[in-house]
Amino acid sequence: MSNKPIRVAVTGAAGQIGYSLLFRIASGEMLGKTQPVILQMLEIPDEKAQKALKGVMMELDDCAFPLLHGMVPTADPMVAFKDVEIALLVGARPRGPGMERKDLLEANGRIFAPQGKALAAVASGKVKVLVVG
Numbered sequence: 001m002s003n004k005p006i007r008v009a010v011t012g013a014a015g016q017i018g019y020s021l022l023f024r025i026a027s028g029e030m031l032g033k034t035q036p037v038i039l040q041m042l043e044i045p046d047e048k049a050q051k052a053l054k055g056v057m058m059e060l061d062d063c064a065f066p067l068l069h070g071m072v073p074t075a076d077p078m079v080a081f082k083d084v085e086i087a088l089l090v091g092a093r094p095r096g097p098g099m100e101r102k103d104l105l106e107a108n109g110r111i112f113a114p115q116g117k118a119l120a121a122v123a124s125g126k127v128k129v130l131v132v133g
Contacts, residue, residue, distance in 0.1 A: 003035050003036055005036040005037055005038045005069040005070070006031060006035060006036070006037050006038070006085050006086065007037075007038045007040055007082075007083050007084040007085055007124070008030075008031075008037050008038070008040065008085070008086045008087075008088070009041075009042060009081050009086070009087040009088065010022055010039065010042070010088045011043075011087075011088070011090060011091035011115065012042070012043065012091020013039075013041030013043050013053055013056060013091070014041075014052035014056050015091055017090040017132070018041070018088075018090050021088060022039060022041070022056065023060070025037055026060055026063065026068040027065055027067070031086075033067075034067075035067065036068075036069045037068060037069065038070040038071070039060070039068065039070070039071045040071075040072040040074070040080045040081070040084055041053060041056070041057075041072065041073050041074070041080065042075070042076075042077060042080035042091065043073070043074075043075060044075060044091075050075065057071050057073055077114060077118035077119075078118050078121065080118070081115070081119045081123045081127075082122045082123075083122070083123065083124055084119075084124060084127055085123075085126060085127055085128065086127065086128050086129075086130075087119055087123065087127055087129045087130070088132075089112060089115055089129065089130065089131045091111070091133075092108045092112075093111065093133070108133045112131060112133070
């Protein structure tokens with residue numbers, strides 16, 4: 001295996017969707033069985049969320065995925081998106097009781113706008129971005 005590792009950012013990495021994605025990426029299900037990856041995991045700067053992210057990292061480490069060449073846990077979008085070629089923005093606010101769609105879009109816009117600015121500033125020039133939320 002001589003492929004250069006691809007840096008993949010996942011936001012909301014300790015959330016349900018992010019958690020599921022990380023193991024699929026690390027196992028080669030997303031990019032293929034010969035493509036090494038470095039996971040750059042963004043989570044909110046909340047003590048509980050950061051602790052959960054550390055737990056996710058321990059689980060990934062325990063799996064000993066041969067394609068997983070590194071992990072970068074952070075609460076800083078500038079670190080999470082540095083040199084990434086793929087960004088999966090799946091960390092979003094869920095729709096709450098009584099929320100209209102426009103309210104949800106506004107709330108998630110406040111999350112995604114700074115992430116977009118960080119991507120523009122530090123990601124690879126050929127980054128591919130998926131936004132869910």
